[in-house]
Amino acid sequence: MTLLSKLSGTCTLVLSLLSPAGFAADPEGSGPQSSVAYSDPGLISHTIYRPATLTGAYPVVLWGNGSCANTSFGYREFLADIASHGFIVLAVGPYRDTPAPRMERPADPAAWPEFETRPEQLLDGLDWVVAESGRAQSDLFQHVDTTKVAVMGHSCGGLQALKVSVDPRITTTLVLNSGLFPDGDQYMARFGLQRSVLDELHAPIAYFIGGETDIVYPNAELDWEALTQLSLPAANLNMDVGHGATYAMPQGGPFAEAPLAWLHYQLKSDAKARSRFVGDDCGFCTHALWRMRSRLLD
Numbered sequence: 001m002t003l004l005s006k007l008s009g010t011c012t013l014v015l016s017l018l019s020p021a022g023f024a025a026d027p028e029g030s031g032p033q034s035s036v037a038y039s040d041p042g043l044i045s046h047t048i049y050r051p052a053t054l055t056g057a058y059p060v061v062l063w064g065n066g067s068c069a070n071t072s073f074g075y076r077e078f079l080a081d082i083a084s085h086g087f088i089v090l091a092v093g094p095y096r097d098t099p100a101p102r103m104e105r106p107a108d109p110a111a112w113p114e115f116e117t118r119p120e121q122l123l124d125g126l127d128w129v130v131a132e133s134g135r136a137q138s139d140l141f142q143h144v145d146t147t148k149v150a151v152m153g154h155s156c157g158g159l160q161a162l163k164v165s166v167d168p169r170i171t172t173t174l175v176l177n178s179g180l181f182p183d184g185d186q187y188m189a190r191f192g193l194q195r196s197v198l199d200e201l202h203a204p205i206a207y208f209i210g211g212e213t214d215i216v217y218p219n220a221e222l223d224w225e226a227l228t229q230l231s232l233p234a235a236n237l238n239m240d241v242g243h244g245a246t247y248a249m250p251q252g253g254p255f256a257e258a259p260l261a262w263l264h265y266q267l268k269s270d271a272k273a274r275s276r277f278v279g280d281d282c283g284f285c286t287h288a289l290w291r292m293r294s295r296l297l298d
Helices: 003-018 073-084 120-133 156-164 195-200 217-227 254-268
Strands: 035-040 043-051 058-064 088-092 144-154 172-176 205-209 234-238 291-295
Touching: 035 073, 043 073, 043 120, 058 073, 058 120, 058 156, 058 254, 073 088, 073 254, 088 120, 120 144, 120 156, 144 156, 144 254, 156 172, 156 195, 172 254, 195 217, 205 217, 205 254, 217 234
Parallel strands: 058 088, 058 144, 144 172, 172 205, 205 234
Antiparallel strands: 035 043, 043 088, 234 291
16 A cells, blocks of 8 residues: 555544544634634635634634545634634635535545645635725724734645745745655645745744654655755644644644644744744753754744
8 A cells, every 4th residue: 555545544534533423512712712613605615713702903824624625624623722812714615513424535546536625725715814804894804914824734734735835925834744745746746746845935834743653754854854954944843643633632632732832923923932932942842742843943
């Protein structure tokens, strides 16, 4: 079985585990502002996770799903928690209050159908929220900080995030349980991606990987080696939880801690969050569960 086939099977299993038969009402998150989730008539292709009561201008987080699936239901604990800490999350896939049915892919990657979603949909969400921030009749009018935009995704969604990170509006990139394949790989070809995309990035980037049992660990290590040759602020963090991480646990589980801190650091200039990434004795440098490498962070 090829690495690509294993990755497909793993992502299908992850999405199954993230979509249990029994499920509760939409989570509200652990942050200071309870979150809501919905699809707007003007953006039915996405699910919006945001603070229920808008009191200021919030940074934007664009999200791509594992398996490039057209639903974020399996990540709703994680994404709702991010929103509750004062972010507007635009996740690819229409709002659902039940799990989406999943079809297992053939073992041969050449026989796979097209992905359910495209990288460009991440930017569709950004275009929409920028327009809404300036539309007087919108609930989001003057409540969006369009100068602070993160793009992130899990597994297949992480590659989608890398694909669109060349957009000048992107402030930071978060690659979760993902990494670039070698050039010529047919999985990469489906995105029109080459490893040289790393040379085109302009904003700080962080990888959050599930340790050596994460099937993409070798990919992320190759990316880290390449990033050390570039003048780009970068971090690589590993927690030994495997490819599926802990997204389905309440508030996204222990794996959610570091991506959320990175968002606070990069999008809100939060001094406490910064101290978790910067300095020899930084919070994640000495963390019991995380192993971190970084360069050029300030």
